[in-house]
Amino acid sequence: MDKVSDQFRELLGTTAIETRIFNNWLTIASAYTTVANMIELPFKYNEIIQLFVSMMITQNKETARNDDLGVFWKTVQYLISSNILFQEGDYRVVYADKITRTFKENGEWHRSDIILPKPQNILYLSVSRVFGLYKTQALREGDKPLPVATVEYYLKNSPAYICDTKKVSFKKIDAKSGMQEYDENGTKKFTSTTAFVFYLDKLNLSIDNAEPDE
Numbered sequence: 001m002d003k004v005s006d007q008f009r010e011l012l013g014t015t016a017i018e019t020r021i022f023n024n025w026l027t028i029a030s031a032y033t034t035v036a037n038m039i040e041l042p043f044k045y046n047e048i049i050q051l052f053v054s055m056m057i058t059q060n061k062e063t064a065r066n067d068d069l070g071v072f073w074k075t076v077q078y079l080i081s082s083n084i085l086f087q088e089g090d091y092r093v094v095y096a097d098k099i100t101r102t103f104k105e106n107g108e109w110h111r112s113d114i115i116l117p118k119p120q121n122i123l124y125l126s127v128s129r130v131f132g133l134y135k136t137q138a139l140r141e142g143d144k145p146l147p148v149a150t151v152e153y154y155l156k157n158s159p160a161y162i163c164d165t166k167k168v169s170f171k172k173i174d175a176k177s178g179m180q181e182y183d184e185n186g187t188k189k190f191t192s193t194t195a196f197v198f199y200l201d202k203l204n205l206s207i208d209n210a211e212p213d214e
Helices: 002-012 019-036 045-081 127-140 148-156
Strands: 091-105 108-126 161-171 190-199
Touching (some): 002 045, 019 045, 045 127, 045 148, 091 190, 108 127, 108 161, 127 148, 127 190, 148 161, 148 190
Antiparallel strands (some): 091 108, 161 190
16 A cells, blocks of 8 residues: 555645545555456556546546535525525526527527426526625635636536526516515516526525515
8 A cells, every 4th residue: 555655646746636535546556456466457557557546636626526516505505595595586496397598609599498308396597696696605704716617617517407598587686675676667677697507406405486575
């Protein structure tokens, strides 16, 4: 184990790996090294050690991404529970078997349907305000928030993500009261924005589907 550990660290250089992940791969590699000189194996020692290091780095990145995503969704849950994010104002939950996606391509607007395997709970998340509040909350708690581009990348590569869609209509909610805003003529105010769409059941979120009071 000492021999393999030294070789791992040499190959990793300045790349930091979680101790748990490092030790897991060290156990496997040490077992291989123990028997490599006793029995004939179909791969060479140096090749397998380099492969282990490569896979270790990949696993470490995936673990970090999942941890960061967990913090993001935990923050979203807190903001919802604290009535800072509002149903129909910042997010929407629907039970559906298809999603109509609006997007711009080559300067023209298009619409297409994404058919789901079965009807299920779908979360539409208004990204602009949510990302801003996530950043504010992280700083308030003394944490370093992820850059918006990184959050978007992690979300889009998560199992719960379905698509993004433009021109999604959300109610304009007064941040202080949580109530629907109206103009001087008594007409409800709405905003049109980009939303990320997720399978709700694949997220660690507890959401009351009731709409805010009028």
